[in-house]
Amino acid sequence: MKVLVCLTLLILCCVSHVKVVTIQSCPMAAGSFIQTKVEETVTLTCVNDVSMDPSNQHELQWYRNGALVDLKEENRLNRSSLCIQPVSREDNLAIFTCQLKNDASMNNSIKLDVQFPPDLNGTEEMFVEETSNVALSCHVHANPPVTVSWKRDGELLDLTTGSYKTTNNGITTQLTIPKIKRDVHQGLYTCEAHSDVYGIMNKTFKVTVEDKVLKFPLGPTIAGLVVVVCTIVIAIISRRNQIKECCKHN
Structure with a gap:
């Protein structure tokens, strides 16, 4: 019995020192999802369990779909806020993850469910x-x-x-x-x-x-004209002497 009590106390002691990262949101999340609409604003606040103890400063990081989000230095220690404003179509199904910088296993994630209409008009x-x-x-x-x-x-x-x-x-x-x-x-x-x-x-x-427009066969026409012009030029060159004599008599 004493052994069981000791084990229980030991487990509770260990659990009480685990650094838990939680995400608070506005609007409120339903499980791990936040339902919102385009043009609205979503605010995420990440907190860890030692945030109230000034002697324990832990830096937090935010990721959007695995990409690190750039945060101001004063928005990183123990409590960190992220504002998505305005929400866009591209934010639908985006996953936002908050974690301890020095312990990535301590993290929490939330996904956006963004409602938006089709782009139809005019x-x-x-x-x-x-x-x-x-x-x-x-x-x-x-x-x-x-x-x-x-x-x-x-x-x-x-x-x-x-x-x-x-x-x-x-x-x-x-x-x-x-x-x-x-x-x-x-x-x-x-x-x-x-x-x-x-x-x-x-x-x-x-x-x-x-009405269907009969397309002029430009390529074959140009080729035909080239042949005709070449034929005329060759004929003139071949008969240039006769043309010269004709010109002299005139």
């Missing part, structure tokens, strides 16, 4: 030649992810007809129209993103189909 005007292949692209990267639909002149596109092809990799969605035809495809196309957080956002493409 109207883009497109003039395309008939029978050409056309691609309409929308940037739909968002957190949380959005669902996307395509419309033509306000009506949902039937993507089963083979007249259209769509792709979506979570970053960009694209509508492809192979061999576009004026009577079938000309009109207003809308890329529409649906979000439970941000509602409905869209971008419009005004597609005008023009």
